[in-house]
Amino acid sequence: MKERIEQLKKEKNAVILAHYYVDEDVQQVADYIGDSYYLSKVATKVSADRIVFAGVEFMGESAKLLNKEKRVFMPDATADCPMAHMASAEEIQLIKEKYEDVAVVCYINSTVELKALADVCVTSANAVKIVKNLPNKNIFFIPDRNLGTFVQDQVPEKNIILNQGHCPRHTIISKADVLAAKEAHPEAKVAVHPECTKDVTELADYVGSTSAIIDYVVNTDAQEFIIGTVDGVFYKIHEQAPDKKLYRVRAVQECTNMKKVTLEKIIDVLENETNEVFLDETIAKAAIKPLEKMLELAQ
Numbered sequence: 001m002k003e004r005i006e007q008l009k010k011e012k013n014a015v016i017l018a019h020y021y022v023d024e025d026v027q028q029v030a031d032y033i034g035d036s037y038y039l040s041k042v043a044t045k046v047s048a049d050r051i052v053f054a055g056v057e058f059m060g061e062s063a064k065l066l067n068k069e070k071r072v073f074m075p076d077a078t079a080d081c082p083m084a085h086m087a088s089a090e091e092i093q094l095i096k097e098k099y100e101d102v103a104v105v106c107y108i109n110s111t112v113e114l115k116a117l118a119d120v121c122v123t124s125a126n127a128v129k130i131v132k133n134l135p136n137k138n139i140f141f142i143p144d145r146n147l148g149t150f151v152q153d154q155v156p157e158k159n160i161i162l163n164q165g166h167c168p169r170h171t172i173i174s175k176a177d178v179l180a181a182k183e184a185h186p187e188a189k190v191a192v193h194p195e196c197t198k199d200v201t202e203l204a205d206y207v208g209s210t211s212a213i214i215d216y217v218v219n220t221d222a223q224e225f226i227i228g229t230v231d232g233v234f235y236k237i238h239e240q241a242p243d244k245k246l247y248r249v250r251a252v253q254e255c256t257n258m259k260k261v262t263l264e265k266i267i268d269v270l271e272n273e274t275n276e277v278f279l280d281e282t283i284a285k286a287a288i289k290p291l292e293k294m295l296e297l298a299q
Helices: 002-012 024-030 036-042 055-067 089-098 125-132 144-154 177-182 209-218 234-241 263-272 280-295
Strands: 014-017 033-034 050-054 071-073 103-107 120-122 138-142 159-162 189-194 224-228 245-250
Touching: 002 014, 002 024, 002 071, 002 125, 002 263, 014 024, 014 036, 024 234, 024 263, 033 036, 033 071, 036 055, 036 280, 050 055, 050 263, 055 071, 055 280, 089 103, 089 138, 103 125, 103 177, 120 125, 120 280, 125 280, 138 144, 144 159, 177 224, 177 245, 189 209, 209 234, 234 245
Parallel strands: 014 033, 014 050, 050 071, 103 120, 103 138, 138 159, 189 224, 224 245
Antiparallel strands: none
């Protein structure tokens, strides 16, 4: 299957972008692997005619927004992110009416419809930097309350108004889970994603985006690590630091939607051009602005 994919990529002038959370065999056929911020930058620079995005729906939408002239495909059209839908136009309007000079800051893990209502997008890798650089005192952070809380703690000079969205894969990791993992592996450092709840991040030695967690583990002298994010990151860590011992906080740490992306489905979209991403032109025109502003402010 991997040989067939390589052949099809050449025939179709296609490039595969893969998120760290997809399975190892999918990462192995990707041309670029990364977190949502890295992949959003890569999407603007690839020369291929077709982009196959091994990830979830909002990632394919973002790639299409940034590459209007290219064709973007999703290996599985049903691979979605629940948190991407956890805000509404009504909530945004209410906040705008209540607060003067408010900036709507939208986590990239969101639908194109939500991005169209935002002033700027952010990722977990650049959220703190961008919020600090905004001139606005009031920030409505959507959709993830936990990343919003993390930003709030890092940028106390801003008034961060929190939304109630969350990532089920990260909020299921509890304080009790982390304490049990620490007891089982007392020598291990704890690295978690800011989509985890605050009582979990407070127990961690390091809190950061998926790419930042990988860098931390690879570059830190410790040999054992408890990882509080989707275990797809283990592949890249082991590739760069094969001797490091990695432990999960919970027995199962996988994203069920990312798991939908398989080699068979990648072959299908390359052969049959199924699951192409199409966007409403009016919404896309509005949604591209906060994405472009993100790339500008994150420099």
